[in-house]
């Protein structure tokens with residue numbers, strides 16, 4: 001099971017609010033980075049978060065069906081056939097080109113509604129959005145449409161979470177480009193709506209990029225970027241704690257091997273525990289012989305290949321562990337998902353997103 005600490009979410013929101021004093025949009029895409037979108041949405045809104053963001057229409061639909069009435073931004077560009085649904089769900093799309101804006105306008109006209117749209121400007125991420133030079137024209141295209149409303153103007157940073165000087169310079173350049181594009185919209189006599197840009201990295205390192213609203217995701221899930229000293233730059237608390245249990249314990253003799261591929265052999269007689277959690281649950285197979293889990297008060301190494309549904313831990317010959325004892329894979333008193341991510345050369349986002357539906361989420365309040 002994955003324990004999700006909602007008290008940590010509230011504390012992280014309070015900390016970020018105190019630091020920035022800005023409105024907060026919480027991205028709850030990919031099932032709230034694996035934490036469970038609806039519960040995270042409800043808890044964060046109750047804690048004062050103003051906006052939510054999703055990446056797919058279905059994700060917005062899940063929230064609306066769950067009773068969420070707060071504004072929800074739709075970060076990705078969706079297919080033409082999804083536009084009617086996004087309007088029915090009252091999602092607020094980010095748009096950065098005339099063709100997409102026209103398609104959204106058509107959908108809104110068909111539904112007889114006014115759709116709130118956020119203009120997305122590409123200042124260096126290179127993923128979505130208009131060139132800064134086109135921002136004013138597109139803003140006026142949206143603002144003048146009978147069925148559209150310019151609710152906001154946005155950009156997204158590529159390296160804002162890095163403490164390296166060259167990356168900080170790139171972010172400053174993105175900020176400056178965005179600032180000028182917003183100014184060009186204002187100079188054209190158009191209200192750009194809510195100005196928002198700051199992801200986790202910019203919330204942490206770039207005060208000037210906070211504008212009206214911030215969009216921190218991973219930070220509120222409890223993982224902060226590292227400062228120049230390699231330490232977490234903000235004292236947020238991870239929400240997710242992946243736990244399981246020892247469902248079987250046995251003695252393995254010196255020289256015996258374990259699991260597929262026989263990649264691990266006992267150097268001495270030892271006790272081996274079997275844990276009912278594997279790569280089918282989202283525990284990366286690359287952690288085979290490459291991670292330690294907390295059993296009792298001790299961190300003990302995984303032994304042998306991680307299987308689809310199970311893995312094994314070398315408890316040591318003097319272990320006092322008993323069958324059914326709990327083990328912690330990451331989080332809580334054990335090393336958190338950010339440390340596991342570093343081991344795998346990836347980011348905590350991927351670790352928590354990958355813990356899939358088979359693992360029940362247990363909400364701790």
Ligand SMILES: *Cc1c(COP(=O)(O)O)cnc(C)c1O
Pocket residue numbers: 027075156198199200201215216217218219
């Ligand atoms: C996911 C996302 C965010 C949040 O990013 P973090 O790095 O988790 O803070 C913000 N803005 C956009 C457009 C995103 O897609």
